[in-house]
Amino acid sequence: MTRASVVFVVDDDPSVRSSLKFLLSTVGLQVESFESAETFLQRKSPDAPSCLVLDVRLRGLSGLDFQRELAARNIRIPIVFVTGHGDIPMSVRAMKAGAIEFLTKPYRDQDLLDAVRIALERDRARREQEKDLTDLQQRFDSLTPREQEVISMVVSGMLNKQIAGQLGTAENTVKVHRSRAMEKMNAQSFADLVRMIEKIKGPAKKAS
Amino acid sequence: MSESAQSKSAVPLETSIPPSGASLESILCTEELYRRPSRPPDYEKENSALVALVSALADSPSTIFQTLAETILDITQCDSAGLSLLTRDGKKPDVCGKRFYWPAIAGMWNPHVGGGTPRNFGPCGDVLDQNRTLLFRHFERRYPYLMPVIPAAEECLLVPFYVAGHAVGTIWAIMHSDRRKFDAEDDRVMAALGKFASSAYQALVHIEDLKFQVAEREKAEAAVRELANGLEAKFRCLVDANIMGIFIWNLEGKIVEANEAFLHIVEYDREDLVSGCMRWTDLTPPEWRDRDEHAVAELNAFGSAKPYEKEYLQKGGNRVPVLVGGALFEEGGNEGVAFVLDLSEQKRAQENWKEAQQALHITQLELARVSRLTTMGELAASIAHEVNQPLTAVTNNSNACLRLLAARDLEPQVLRRALEEIVADGTRASAVLAQIRALIKKTPAEKTKVDINEVIQEVLSLTGRELFENRILLERQLTDALPLVLADRVQLQQVLLNLIMNGIEAMTAITDQPRSLWVESRIDESGDILVAVRDSGTGLGVEADRVFTHFFTTKANGMGMGLPISRSLIESHGGRLWATPNYPHGAVFSFTLPVDAESPS
Numbered sequence: 001m002t003r004a005s006v007v008f009v010v011d012d013d014p015s016v017r018s019s020l021k022f023l024l025s026t027v028g029l030q031v032e033s034f035e036s037a038e039t040f041l042q043r044k045s046p047d048a049p050s051c052l053v054l055d056v057r058l059r060g061l062s063g064l065d066f067q068r069e070l071a072a073r074n075i076r077i078p079i080v081f082v083t084g085h086g087d088i089p090m091s092v093r094a095m096k097a098g099a100i101e102f103l104t105k106p107y108r109d110q111d112l113l114d115a116v117r118i119a120l121e122r123d124r125a126r127r128e129q130e131k132d133l134t135d136l137q138q139r140f141d142s143l144t145p146r147e148q149e150v151i152s153m154v155v156s157g158m159l160n161k162q163i164a165g166q167l168g169t170a171e172n173t174v175k176v177h178r179s180r181a182m183e184k185m186n187a188q189s190f191a192d193l194v195r196m197i198e199k200i201k202g203p204a205k206k207a208s
Numbered sequence: 209m210s211e212s213a214q215s216k217s218a219v220p221l222e223t224s225i226p227p228s229g230a231s232l233e234s235i236l237c238t239e240e241l242y243r244r245p246s247r248p249p250d251y252e253k254e255n256s257a258l259v260a261l262v263s264a265l266a267d268s269p270s271t272i273f274q275t276l277a278e279t280i281l282d283i284t285q286c287d288s289a290g291l292s293l294l295t296r297d298g299k300k301p302d303v304c305g306k307r308f309y310w311p312a313i314a315g316m317w318n319p320h321v322g323g324g325t326p327r328n329f330g331p332c333g334d335v336l337d338q339n340r341t342l343l344f345r346h347f348e349r350r351y352p353y354l355m356p357v358i359p360a361a362e363e364c365l366l367v368p369f370y371v372a373g374h375a376v377g378t379i380w381a382i383m384h385s386d387r388r389k390f391d392a393e394d395d396r397v398m399a400a401l402g403k404f405a406s407s408a409y410q411a412l413v414h415i416e417d418l419k420f421q422v423a424e425r426e427k428a429e430a431a432v433r434e435l436a437n438g439l440e441a442k443f444r445c446l447v448d449a450n451i452m453g454i455f456i457w458n459l460e461g462k463i464v465e466a467n468e469a470f471l472h473i474v475e476y477d478r479e480d481l482v483s484g485c486m487r488w489t490d491l492t493p494p495e496w497r498d499r500d501e502h503a504v505a506e507l508n509a510f511g512s513a514k515p516y517e518k519e520y521l522q523k524g525g526n527r528v529p530v531l532v533g534g535a536l537f538e539e540g541g542n543e544g545v546a547f548v549l550d551l552s553e554q555k556r557a558q559e560n561w562k563e564a565q566q567a568l569h570i571t572q573l574e575l576a577r578v579s580r581l582t583t584m585g586e587l588a589a590s591i592a593h594e595v596n597q598p599l600t601a602v603t604n605n606s607n608a609c610l611r612l613l614a615a616r617d618l619e620p621q622v623l624r625r626a627l628e629e630i631v632a633d634g635t636r637a638s639a640v641l642a643q644i645r646a647l648i649k650k651t652p653a654e655k656t657k658v659d660i661n662e663v664i665q666e667v668l669s670l671t672g673r674e675l676f677e678n679r680i681l682l683e684r685q686l687t688d689a690l691p692l693v694l695a696d697r698v699q700l701q702q703v704l705l706n707l708i709m710n711g712i713e714a715m716t717a718i719t720d721q722p723r724s725l726w727v728e729s730r731i732d733e734s735g736d737i738l739v740a741v742r743d744s745g746t747g748l749g750v751e752a753d754r755v756f757t758h759f760f761t762t763k764a765n766g767m768g769m770g771l772p773i774s775r776s777l778i779e780s781h782g783g784r785l786w787a788t789p790n791y792p793h794g795a796v797f798s799f800t801l802p803v804d805a806e807s808p809s
Contacts, residue, residue, distance in 0.1 A: 013597040015633050019604030022626060026611040057593060082600075084593035105600040109607035 004048035005120045008077075009033040010040050010066075011055040020053060027113055037066040045075060049127060051100070051119035053112070056083035056090065064090065067097050076126065078119035082107065136196055139185050147184070150177040154190075155197045230349040232334060237363075238343040246392040250283075254397060257283055258404065265408050269415050272408050273312035276379070280401055281314040284365075284394050286381040288315035291405065292324065292332040293377035296413075308332045308377070316359060316384055325351070335366045336375040341395055342366050359384040367398040369406040371413070379405050453548030457534075459504065461489035464543065473530065473550045475522040488546070491520045493527060503534065507544065511536050517551065529555050571666050571701075594640045598633035605630045655781075657692040657804055658700065660729055660737055667704040668727065674712050678723065685728040693737055694804040695781050703774040703785070707741040707797045710770065714745025714794065721793060736783070736800040744794040748787060755787055774799075 007029050011017045017033040024031045034040040038060055040052075056063035067079055081094050081102045091102040100122065101115035140148065146167075153163045160178070164171040187193035257279045264275045273291050280289035290313035294305050309324035327333050330351055335342050344364040348354040354361075361382045368378050379402055381394065447454045453470030455463050463486040471478060480486050492500050496518045503513040515533035522528055534546035605626045612623065664686060668675075675682050708725070715723040724744045732738035748755060756775050771785075778785040778799045785799040 013601070015601035015629060015636075016597055016604070019601040019608070019626075019629060019633075023604045023608040023611075026608045026615075026617075084596040105596045106603040107600075109604070109611075 004046075005030065005124070006046055006048055006050040007031045007053060007116055007120070008040060008043075008050060009053045010035075010037060010058065010063075011053075011082075012036060012058050013055075016055070023109060023112070024053075024116065029116065037061040037063075037069070041069075045077070049120050049124035051078045051080060051116060051123055053080045053082060053116065056081055056094070064094060064097075067094065067099065071097065078122050080112070080115040080119055082112070133199060136185075136200055140197075140200055142184055143181055147177050147181040150174055151181045151185075151193065151197065154178055155194050229352055232350060235344050235347050235350050236342055237345050238341065241343055241365075241390060241395050242392050244389055244391045249393055249396070254283060254400070258400070261404055261408070265411060269408075269412055272412065274314065276401065276405055276408060277312040277314035280379060280381050280398070283397050283401075284381045284390070285388060286315065286365075286390075287359075287384040288313060288317035288361075288382040289380065290314065290317065290321075291377055291379050293409070294327065294375070296376075315382075317357070317382065320357060323357070325353070331364060331366055332378045332380075335368045335378050339368060339375070341368070341398065343390060362386055363390055365390045365394055365398060367395075367402040369402040369409065371406055371410050376409055377405070453530075453550070454545060455488070455548070456543060456545050457488050458543045460542075461487045463488055470548055473522075473528055473548055474520050475524060475526075480523070493519055493521050503532075507534060507536050508540075511539050515547075520548075528552055568669070571670070595637050598637040598640075601633040602630050602637075605633075654696050654698075655694050656697060657806075658695045658697050659692055660690060660700070660739060660801065661686045661688075663697060663700045664704060664727055664729060664739065667701055667708060670705070671708050671712070674709070675725065678712055678716055680712060680715060680723040680725050683724060683726045685726060685730075687730045690729060690731065690737055691803040693781070693801045695801060699777045699781070700801075703777050703799065704739070704741070706770045706774045707799075710797070711741055711743035711745060711795075714743050714747075718745060718793075731803075732800060734800075736802050738798060738800050740796055740798040742790050742794065742796045744790065747789055747793060748795045756785075 007024050009017055009020045009024075009031055011020065011033070012035050014035070017035070021031040021033050032043070034043075037054075037058060054063045054066065058066070061069065063081060063083070070077060070079075079094075079099045081091075081099050082105055083090070083102070084105050094102050100119040101111070103111060103115065143151070149167070150163060153166070158166075160171050160174045164174045167174070182193060185193060185196055187196060261272070261275060261279055265272045277290045280286070290310050292308040293311055295307045295309055296305070306327050307324055308327060308330065310321055313321045325332055331342070331344050331347050342365075344361070344366065346360065346362065347364060348357070348360055362385055363383045364380055365382075366378045366380045368375050370376065379398065381390065381398065383390065447467045450467055450469035450472075453467065453473045455466035455470045457463050462484070463481065466481055466486070468478075471481065474491055476486060489497075489500070499516065499518055503516065506513040512535035513533060515531050517529065517531055519527045519529055529551040531549040531551055532546060534544055536544040609623055609626050612618065664684075668682065668684070674680075708727070711725050715725070721744060724742075726740070726742040728738075728740045728742070730738055755771050775785045778801070781801055783799055783801040785797065788796045788798070790796045
């Protein structure tokens, strides 16, 4: 478990809040608790894996409304719902909207801890994925326009000779562009480069 | 007659005829009268003739003109004699004064009675224009329309006569041969007869006018009589119909006449009325006399009094509420008519309505209290949350402690705090439960003797709107005179309301078949009261047994609390509540209630 990860607890009942904080702390999790959705929204979202343990029944904005509100704000934090008495439609709605788990009070502590662990793991993975993509994009952006053009053609399956013919340059020049681009992209192999470009541009953009 | 008609047609009505014949001067020979030897006057004959004329005028005015013509014939010894009168018809201006007609002719021209000449082109017109006696000779030479009037006139002596200075006609004498010529004596006699003609004409006109006036007056009187008869008949009809009380009164307080309806209202007999001892002032209780005086003032001022409510004292001393209005027969008169409507029924209905409203209001209040209780479902959900919160906290804290113990992480302060919170939350949970218990204790069942049909009707009247809005046909099959049950009326209302609302909701989705709700009450095989609510809704299917389980619902917005609560309420009354399918569609919810042992069955 990453040290910096944070669990946010939103529950309007102070004893539930403090007991949850206590329980989660026994497994070494850092916990921040809030009495309402509104107070949570005032906090700046952390640059660390995090998840939300949310009571469905809250004063003010309800848990389900809050879930929708977060999606609308493009805040992609995994949510573990807990509720006093949840009905099936309510839980279906929550799960469809991307909740990790929907637990009915009183729940088994292990179920909660597992759900929180999954949520944090998912958030960590998402963050890493996002970071990789950002790095790749930055590297691709550092290429010259001609290098970008050449590797796009390489990835689409054209031979150096064909590329040279199409661009009206010597085959050697194409080879130079290609090796510089491989170097800048930090690609270990031709296959590696193809994967990177696919990640950036999406797998659909193959040869035309 | 045919000759007369012929002669009449021979004389056209045109006012003037182009002069094609001889000049007026050439047919006149008036001056000759004084040149001719005159016969001696016969005063005796003249006097007796005038006396005869005057008496004839008195005796038979209708024939006076004919008598006059005959007198002229007799005195002047001429061949034809007659009168010409200007037409006189106020209704036809194109006729009035435009023509002369011959109302009477004696002698040879007698068949021409009714004929005549135009005013502006004829001998009579010329006489009136010259305003003197004229003697004509063969006037047909100038007036061609006289040609066919036979025998032809050798000489014609024409004398004008006047009434109040206006020329109205002529008298004339004609000789058809020259066996005799008119002379100065004829002129004198004719002048005298002309004066008589004037008087006779005047008298006749007066008589005619008088006759006309009398006839008109008679006609008008007949019309008025008919109208009065009609009105009286209508009024009589109104009085005798006895739709409302009507009486005729005078301002002194007497009731002159009254119909049966009025006597019935005040419970007096016709003998009381006939004996004259009925007075409207006596029929009025003292506190209403001011209002009556107000009405009398209104009558004196406007002729009628607007209807107002008051009371009358009946013969037996009871009071009867009435609506009274009246009118004087004549402005400033003493007598009038009054109509009276008995308001007893309306007042009673009003009272009943008020009572019913009040009863309905009470029922509604009770149901409002019940429906607050019916939200038990929601209350329960809220209770669950209230109890769940501390339980969750207790569980969390306990689990955390267990984990710390397992990890041998034994910091007494941390553990103590957790345990303290556990105790606090446990206390909190039991406090919530204590509150609920107190709430339930506040509403003990109040069992009274209840007519189940009454309860059904009360609930149906409350759900009438729902039934109507959802176009549901309601059928009641309530058995009369069911024994009473010992029950909490409000709880029974709650159960019935729940079953009926469930039935309605089960049918709202039905569109391809009639929506019907049957409510039945009867005695079942074991002698209990049985109430069944049947619907033609979606039915229960295989879930029939589960509907009485807490939190089970087939409704989109249901809590799953109504039926379990209803069942426990019925069971607390010693009855049973169950569901069966209805054929071909829907469900039947039935419950039984034991009959109150003391109630007569």
